[in-house]
Amino acid sequence: MKLKTALMGAAAAVAFAPMAFAQGHDGERGSSGHLNIIYWQAPSILNPFLSGGTKDVEASSIILEPLARYDETGTLVPYLAEDIPTVANGGVSEDLTTITWKLKEGLLWSDGTPVTANDAVFTAEYCMHPEGGCAQLSKYNGVQSVEAVDDLTILITFATPQPNPYGPLVGGQSPMIQAAQFADCLGARAPECTEANFGPIGTGPFVVTDFRTNDVIQLEANPNYRDASKPAFATVTFKGGGDATAAGRAVLETGEFDYAWNLQLAPDVIASMAAAGVGTPVTAFGTLVERIEMNLTDPSPSLPEGERSTAMHPHPFLSDEAVRRALSMAIDRDLLVEVGYGDAGRATCNLVPGPEIYASVDNTDCLVQDVDGANALLDEAGWVDTNGNGIRDKDGVELRILFQTSTNAVRQDFQALIKDMWDQIGVETELRNIDASVFFGGDPGSPDTFEKFYADVEMYANNFDGTDPQSYLAAYTCDKAPRPATQWQGENINRFCDPEYDALIAELQQTADIDERSALARRLNDMLTKDTMTIVPLVDRGRVSAHANSLGGVVLNTWDSELWNVADWYRITE
Amino acid sequence: MSDLTQPVIATPAPAKIRSQWWDVWAQFRTHKGAVFGLGFLIFITLFVTIGPWLWTVEPGKLDIRNKDVRPIYQVLFDSNAKVSWNHPMGTDNLGRDIMANIMQGGRISLAVGWTAMILAVFIGTLIGVLAGYFRKADGLLMRFTDLVLALPLLPLLLVMMLLFRDPLRASFGPENGIFILIVVGIGITSWMQTARIVRGDVMALKEREFVLAARSIGTPSRRIITRHLLPNVLSPIMVSATLGLATAIITESALSFLGLGFPSDFPTWGKILFDSVDRMTAFPERVIWPGLAISLTVLAVNYIGDGLRDALDPKIRGL
Numbered sequence: 001m002k003l004k005t006a007l008m009g010a011a012a013a014v015a016f017a018p019m020a021f022a023q024g025h026d027g028e029r030g031s032s033g034h035l036n037i038i039y040w041q042a043p044s045i046l047n048p049f050l051s052g053g054t055k056d057v058e059a060s061s062i063i064l065e066p067l068a069r070y071d072e073t074g075t076l077v078p079y080l081a082e083d084i085p086t087v088a089n090g091g092v093s094e095d096l097t098t099i100t101w102k103l104k105e106g107l108l109w110s111d112g113t114p115v116t117a118n119d120a121v122f123t124a125e126y127c128m129h130p131e132g133g134c135a136q137l138s139k140y141n142g143v144q145s146v147e148a149v150d151d152l153t154i155l156i157t158f159a160t161p162q163p164n165p166y167g168p169l170v171g172g173q174s175p176m177i178q179a180a181q182f183a184d185c186l187g188a189r190a191p192e193c194t195e196a197n198f199g200p201i202g203t204g205p206f207v208v209t210d211f212r213t214n215d216v217i218q219l220e221a222n223p224n225y226r227d228a229s230k231p232a233f234a235t236v237t238f239k240g241g242g243d244a245t246a247a248g249r250a251v252l253e254t255g256e257f258d259y260a261w262n263l264q265l266a267p268d269v270i271a272s273m274a275a276a277g278v279g280t281p282v283t284a285f286g287t288l289v290e291r292i293e294m295n296l297t298d299p300s301p302s303l304p305e306g307e308r309s310t311a312m313h314p315h316p317f318l319s320d321e322a323v324r325r326a327l328s329m330a331i332d333r334d335l336l337v338e339v340g341y342g343d344a345g346r347a348t349c350n351l352v353p354g355p356e357i358y359a360s361v362d363n364t365d366c367l368v369q370d371v372d373g374a375n376a377l378l379d380e381a382g383w384v385d386t387n388g389n390g391i392r393d394k395d396g397v398e399l400r401i402l403f404q405t406s407t408n409a410v411r412q413d414f415q416a417l418i419k420d421m422w423d424q425i426g427v428e429t430e431l432r433n434i435d436a437s438v439f440f441g442g443d444p445g446s447p448d449t450f451e452k453f454y455a456d457v458e459m460y461a462n463n464f465d466g467t468d469p470q471s472y473l474a475a476y477t478c479d480k481a482p483r484p485a486t487q488w489q490g491e492n493i494n495r496f497c498d499p500e501y502d503a504l505i506a507e508l509q510q511t512a513d514i515d516e517r518s519a520l521a522r523r524l525n526d527m528l529t530k531d532t533m534t535i536v537p538l539v540d541r542g543r544v545s546a547h548a549n550s551l552g553g554v555v556l557n558t559w560d561s562e563l564w565n566v567a568d569w570y571r572i573t574e
Numbered sequence: 575m576s577d578l579t580q581p582v583i584a585t586p587a588p589a590k591i592r593s594q595w596w597d598v599w600a601q602f603r604t605h606k607g608a609v610f611g612l613g614f615l616i617f618i619t620l621f622v623t624i625g626p627w628l629w630t631v632e633p634g635k636l637d638i639r640n641k642d643v644r645p646i647y648q649v650l651f652d653s654n655a656k657v658s659w660n661h662p663m664g665t666d667n668l669g670r671d672i673m674a675n676i677m678q679g680g681r682i683s684l685a686v687g688w689t690a691m692i693l694a695v696f697i698g699t700l701i702g703v704l705a706g707y708f709r710k711a712d713g714l715l716m717r718f719t720d721l722v723l724a725l726p727l728l729p730l731l732l733v734m735m736l737l738f739r740d741p742l743r744a745s746f747g748p749e750n751g752i753f754i755l756i757v758v759g760i761g762i763t764s765w766m767q768t769a770r771i772v773r774g775d776v777m778a779l780k781e782r783e784f785v786l787a788a789r790s791i792g793t794p795s796r797r798i799i800t801r802h803l804l805p806n807v808l809s810p811i812m813v814s815a816t817l818g819l820a821t822a823i824i825t826e827s828a829l830s831f832l833g834l835g836f837p838s839d840f841p842t843w844g845k846i847l848f849d850s851v852d853r854m855t856a857f858p859e860r861v862i863w864p865g866l867a868i869s870l871t872v873l874a875v876n877y878i879g880d881g882l883r884d885a886l887d888p889k890i891r892g893l
Contacts, residue, residue: 301740409852412838420636430748431837
């Protein structure tokens with residue numbers, strides 16, 4: 001079998017030798033032969049509206065396409081749409097309540113029927129059906145109606161002004177499905193349409209020929225794909241299951257597969273696999289930031305339950321900005337990256353590290369460790385070691401920190417390193433690690449959740465969905481602090497409260513112009529990080545996938561499906 | 575025929591005064607495994623107690639430049655291996671010395687083991703004797719034993735952590751607080767076997783003539799228990815104590831392995847194992863050494879228990 005494949009590969013290499021030197025693929029459809037993809041989580045359905053799982057969304061993104069996708073920089077690129085509607089080109093109304101999309105002309109579904117605006121209307125109806133449990137309903141937030149103006153024009157009306165109207169029918173999570181195929185699958189009947197859910201008719205580069213739940217998908221090139229020269233591959237095997245290690249080995253060491261998704265492995269493990277020289281790991285950065293959160297309220301166990309870690313009692317020393325700043329200055333972020341993430345991480349000072357237009361570029365002061373500066377800052381602020389026990393104090397308050405995080409090998413390494421760094425500035429740290437299911441469990445009865453924050457500082461990672469940081473930044477307004485009145489729910493776990501910040505958030509929610517939004521988002525990011533050191537970002541965690549050295553055209557994208565440009569992938573021939 | 579000599583009856587040399595404990599030791603010595611186990615237990619105890627005085631590297635000291643140092647014997651297989659006499663057993667991925675960590679970890683693991691065992695044996699013996707001797711208390715105490723037997727240790731410890739961690743931390747400091755919590759947790763969930771065995775033996779013993787005799791001359795119950803019953807059930811107690819020590823070490827390791835228990839910068843054998851599993855293929859020594867320490871200690875203690883059982887039983891002794 002191996003030999004046969006090898007011979008066929010060799011034959012293909014000879015046959016298509018003339019095009020081998022082209023930078024990208026410009027051959028005929030199907031000229032690259034067969035593509036093997038492995039996802040270590042197996043897809044169980046090919047309808048993204050019925051599953052929130054990344055594996056299902058990504059697998060279906062080969063078959064189903066939205067009007068527009070995000071590219072690797074987080075910018076929208078038109079797919080089924082002619083262009084991206086904006087206020088400037090009249091596609092989005094001045095009052096931000098409507099958006100008008102134009103479909104490309106001559107689009108066909110893989111069964112040969114034309115794509116019309118009615119399919120878009122149907123897709124919206126399918127997902128917004130009150131009896132259906134659409135997994136991507138949040139993409140349709142605030143949608144009042146979706147109408148077909150003519151065969152190619154779609155008008156989406158929102159109930160309230162939407163500064164970011166690119167939710168419905170945009171991105172891998174919210175593609176278009178064919179009205180004819182899903183007509184009988186509305187509402188409660190959606191999960192019953194097995195054939196449609198397992199083999200949707202799409203506009204994407206490939207069509208399903210065989211789907212085995214939680215195992216393998218066989219696909220072949222879509223004969224009606226809009227670009228006659230694509231896709232380069234005639235057939236695709238999409239294998240699911242196993243674990244990240246096995247998937248990494250299959251691409252990087254043995255070469256059985258061409259592409260492996262999301263290799264969550266230690267950097268030294270990936271490096272040792274890549275040493276085999278069969279494949280290449282690729283990294284892309286999204287918005288996942290490992291950070292230290294400072295508790296601005298007093299978590300002391302001597303306070304009565306209900307007052308502990310609430311705004312009623314400010315923190316004895318972390319409410320002093322100098323202490324927070326010194327703690328941040330003492331951290332060597334590059335060392336943390338090296339120990340914990342290798343190529344899959346980079347040091348950052350930003351809460352919003354991407355997409356590019358929202359990332360605050362001049363916030364880089366924290367990247368250099370400055371122990372002397374931190375010591376000087378603490379001396380200046382009056383935190384000195386008066387009783388000679390090696391720990392700084394002021395007015396009888398000692399700088400003793402309880403540092404909690406979830407149980408995870410990398411996080412415990414980080415804790416040990418940070419404890420050591422803080423030792424150097426006269427701060428004593430007590431470490432605590434809590435089982436992840438408890439820590440992130442959100443149980444209001446448990447004292448160990450990250451929301452309750454019965455510790456001085458805590459470390460975890462968080463990110464935001466999509467490309468727009470508005471709701472992410474809006475989490476730090478005063479009213480979102482977890483407290484007994486909210487059953488300890490809320491995202492503002494630092495209990496940060498600044499009226500100016502709240503006002504800027506309100507402004508952001510009403511601004512549509514992309515440049516103004518970007519300026520506002522950066523300002524908000526800076527207020528939380530470099531101005532107040534409420535949040536101390538450590539590492540921007542990227543995603544690592546791997547592709548075979550013979551697979552060309554891979555552009556890893558964290559803003560959309562990783563398979564967003566699978567139509568452009570091709571076999572590099574020697 | 576005249577010089578028929580009287581057979582000289584050699585007067586036996588004055589018998590060496592052999593105490594009962596000397597007999598026990600003599601019997602114990604014949605059990606090779608037990609002697610070996612005792613030797614190892616003494617060795618490992620000295621290693622973790624005296625060790626840190628001789629090997630003064632601080633276990634928590636980070637030295638990133640010297641991270642991932644292999645143990646010294648690695649040179650035999652791979653002459654390019656990164657080794658250093660400053661770290662004969664190598665360092666971990668943050669440059670902490672593994673030998674120092676195993677010593678420190680062993681102190682904690684053994685301390686937890688001994689303390690929890692003593693606690694469990696004390697509770698078990700107390701309840702067993704009371705239940706066996708006083709008929710009225712029997713039903714109640716044994717049903718209580720059954721109840722505790724049904725308690726799962728892990729959820730119980732989680733709940734205990736939740737309820738008592740902060741008060742204990744406030745009064746004893748983070749490490750001692752957790753130590754008390756874990757020792758008590760293990761202690762109060764592992765006394766039941768001892769209690770059942772002791773009760774059975776006490777019930778059999780208290781019908782024997784010597785106990786009856788003691789009672790007939792008016793010996794109070796307290797005296798009968800301490801003077802006549804306890805010495806006679808010592809052998810099963812000793813055996814379950816050794817088994818209890820082994821169980822306690824394993825339970826602590828399991829708890830640490832699950833990431834519960836002591837803070838992450840506080841090494842125990844189980845915790846060292848837990849931290850090393852991710853890099854097991856690249857650095858097998860990091861799991862082998864603590865794993866070996868746990869298994870050999872437990873094995874040694876089990877053999878000692880085996881030997882003690884034979885040695886303390888007068889019916890086997892001397893055969």
